[in-house]
Amino acid sequence: MAEPVIGFIGVGLMGHGMAKNIVEKGFALRIVGHRNREPVEDLVKRGAVEADSPRALAAACDVVVLCVADSATVESLVRGPDGIAAGGRPGLVVVDCSTANPNSTLALEAELGRMGITLCDAPLSRTPKEAWEGTLDVMVGADDATYERIEPVIRCFAGRIVRVGPVGNGHKMKLLNNFIAMSYGALYSEALTLGQKIGIAPEVFDSVIRNGRMDCGFYQTFMKYVLERDENAHRFTIRNAHKDMRYVADLANAAGVANFIGSAVNNYYAVAEATGGAGKMVPMLSDVVAGLNGTKLA
Numbered sequence: 001m002a003e004p005v006i007g008f009i010g011v012g013l014m015g016h017g018m019a020k021n022i023v024e025k026g027f028a029l030r031i032v033g034h035r036n037r038e039p040v041e042d043l044v045k046r047g048a049v050e051a052d053s054p055r056a057l058a059a060a061c062d063v064v065v066l067c068v069a070d071s072a073t074v075e076s077l078v079r080g081p082d083g084i085a086a087g088g089r090p091g092l093v094v095v096d097c098s099t100a101n102p103n104s105t106l107a108l109e110a111e112l113g114r115m116g117i118t119l120c121d122a123p124l125s126r127t128p129k130e131a132w133e134g135t136l137d138v139m140v141g142a143d144d145a146t147y148e149r150i151e152p153v154i155r156c157f158a159g160r161i162v163r164v165g166p167v168g169n170g171h172k173m174k175l176l177n178n179f180i181a182m183s184y185g186a187l188y189s190e191a192l193t194l195g196q197k198i199g200i201a202p203e204v205f206d207s208v209i210r211n212g213r214m215d216c217g218f219y220q221t222f223m224k225y226v227l228e229r230d231e232n233a234h235r236f237t238i239r240n241a242h243k244d245m246r247y248v249a250d251l252a253n254a255a256g257v258a259n260f261i262g263s264a265v266n267n268y269y270a271v272a273e274a275t276g277g278a279g280k281m282v283p284m285l286s287d288v289v290a291g292l293n294g295t296k297l298a
Contacts, residue, residue: 003027006153007061009054009077010098011039013235014124015067017131018097018157022065023047025156030057054080055087063153064088067097067124070243071104078108090116095150097122097138099178099240101247102171103254109167120146121170122154125177127221128235135159139177141170175251178244179262184218185241185282186268189289192226196295202226225283226297238285239278242269 007030008019016039023029029048034040044050051057054077058064064084066074074096078084084094094117096105102121109119120142130136138158140147147163154161164173195205206223209215224233245266252259272280272288290297 004062004149004153005030005060007031007051007057007064008048008067009057009064010034010067011043012036012067013128014097014131014136015039016042017128017133018065018067018136019043019048020046020132021134021156022153027153027156030060032057053082053087054078054084055082058084058087058092059089061092063093063095063150065095065097065153069240070098071101071247074098074100075104075108078112085112085115085117088112088115088117092117093146093149094119095122095153096120096171097124099123099174099244099247100171101250102168102175103250105171106168118146120150120167121174122150123170123174125174130159131157133159137162139164139170139173141165141167141173143167172251175244175248178241179248179265181218182241182245182269182282183261183265184216185222185285186265186289188219188222188226189268189286192286192297193290193293193295196290196297197293202297222283222286225281226286229298231281231284234281234283236282237278238269238272238280238282241282241285242266242273242278245269 005028006022009032011019011031011034019031023046030051031043031048032051032054040050068074105121112119122138122140125137134157136158137160138154140161140163164170192202192205206227221234224230248262249259249266252262272285277288286297
């Protein structure tokens, strides 16, 4: 059997490294142009072929991987007149690695299923560094037959794959993961601000938390910004964090679950975005919270 042709849409911060690993592992790769031409041109040099639309890409591929900002973008890529649904053949598999609203995911799965196209979700954890190295964590929502088809592709950019159940569960689990992560960001920001106000400097705070039971990878990248002002230490924007927290709120509302902590965390990111911080990285929330309380951490 011939090797499948892989399509990739969304060669941004995460997608560039993922697509690089797919083509370097020997798969024929088609990509759709990105507003930033640098990753597109890099991938073409590595052997990828650029398609002029999602429709053309879908028509030429067996598996299409999406790694874009939100559900609205996924829906546009699938449903648009030049979209995946317009070009895809029966048997095509669409793998959505975005952080998306599970309700949207399930609606798209049903629509595409009526056309003989399979959609599954495989959202990601970790950072662009791990995407480039091919060591991302991937949460897959798919049936056994679909997983068997997509697993070799996912292995190209994953260090750890966890199957979490049927389609939709990948995006549900991703939102739970990001709920915890973004809550840590808000918690660190508030704790650091309180510490600064009562005479505990960030350096002292870090000397106690680091290498203790409360240390973790997220804490380390967060504090690399706080202590060293490295804006690239944790490359995940406040805009995306706020979007994910809105999706968490939707999930909680649909389930009838009181989401007190989620609401508080959401408001922190909402304030940060509304005051001009949308494109800043999550650890920079610490500056926003400090400023709201009349102090600075730097």
